[in-house]
Amino acid sequence: MKGLFISFEGIDGSGKSTQIDLLAKYLIKEKKPIVKTEEPGGTKGSNEIRKILLRENNFHWSVETETLLFMAARVDHVEKVIKPAIKDNKIVLCDRFMDSTIVYQGMRSAKAKKLSLNLFELIAINPDITFLIDMDPKIALNRALNRATEEDRFENYGINFQNELRKNFLDIANKQRERIKVIDGDQSPENIAAQIIESVNNLIP
Numbered sequence: 001m002k003g004l005f006i007s008f009e010g011i012d013g014s015g016k017s018t019q020i021d022l023l024a025k026y027l028i029k030e031k032k033p034i035v036k037t038e039e040p041g042g043t044k045g046s047n048e049i050r051k052i053l054l055r056e057n058n059f060h061w062s063v064e065t066e067t068l069l070f071m072a073a074r075v076d077h078v079e080k081v082i083k084p085a086i087k088d089n090k091i092v093l094c095d096r097f098m099d100s101t102i103v104y105q106g107m108r109s110a111k112a113k114k115l116s117l118n119l120f121e122l123i124a125i126n127p128d129i130t131f132l133i134d135m136d137p138k139i140a141l142n143r144a145l146n147r148a149t150e151e152d153r154f155e156n157y158g159i160n161f162q163n164e165l166r167k168n169f170l171d172i173a174n175k176q177r178e179r180i181k182v183i184d185g186d187q188s189p190e191n192i193a194a195q196i197i198e199s200v201n202n203l204i205p
């Protein structure tokens with residue numbers, strides 16, 4: 001058994017957390033060692049940054065400064081959790097990773113996008129596979145708005161913003177077909193999970 005790094009991407013409310021839970025359940029049943037984690041977060045330091053980044057009415061930074069905070073959280077997460085787990089031959093399931101920064105911050109500023117890519121040498125790891133859960137933002141937004149959380153600043157941008165996010169995620173997926181598998185999110189959770197499990201099983205002996 002070799003370590004594996006899997007990330008999940010997609011617009012707000014597309015079903016990432018749901019699918020990570022379903023895949024985690026399956027892998028645990030199969031007696032595979034997993035580490036379930038999320039971005040921004042995953043470590044004490046990164047979670048402190050997460051709290052600052054995702055609290056409400058938190059719009060006083062430039063997109064570039066925001067990008068630096070996301071990248072700082074990611075460096076800590078990669079160093080302390082992701083790389084050690086992979087070295088330990090575990091399967092890492094990560095809720096959002098680099099693609100989210102490229103999309104969410106990069107969409108608002110070309111400089112921020114370049115900045116995150118320039119800092120990539122501090123991360124120096126790509127997921128073995130990324131599941132992009134693609135879906136109509138209207139459906140996803142309704143799902144997301146039905147949940148009451150305080151971490152909703154990105155959802156507040158509305159439907160046009162979500163459409164733009166979707167397009168940007170799909171653009172990246174088109175350019176990196178080897179790594180990113182696009183999954184239609186407008187299906188039952190079980191159907192989506194079955195497709196994800198099939199792909200993952202192709203990667204593990």
Ligand SMILES: Nc1ncnc2c1ncn2[C@@H]1O[C@H](COP(=O)(O)OP(=O)(O)OP(=O)(O)O)[C@@H](O)[C@H]1O
Nearest residue numbers: 011012013014015016017018019143144187188189
């Ligand atoms: N395939 C599905 N069909 C119908 N409802 C779903 C499906 N997947 C998830 N949901 C529901 O939609 C809502 C959003 O799902 P989930 O929290 O997994 O999305 P997410 O991508 O993690 O969102 P966020 O980006 O905000 O963290 C939840 O209420 C969840 O139960």
Ligand SMILES: [Mg+2]
Nearest residue numbers: 016017018095
């Ligand atoms: Mg989630």
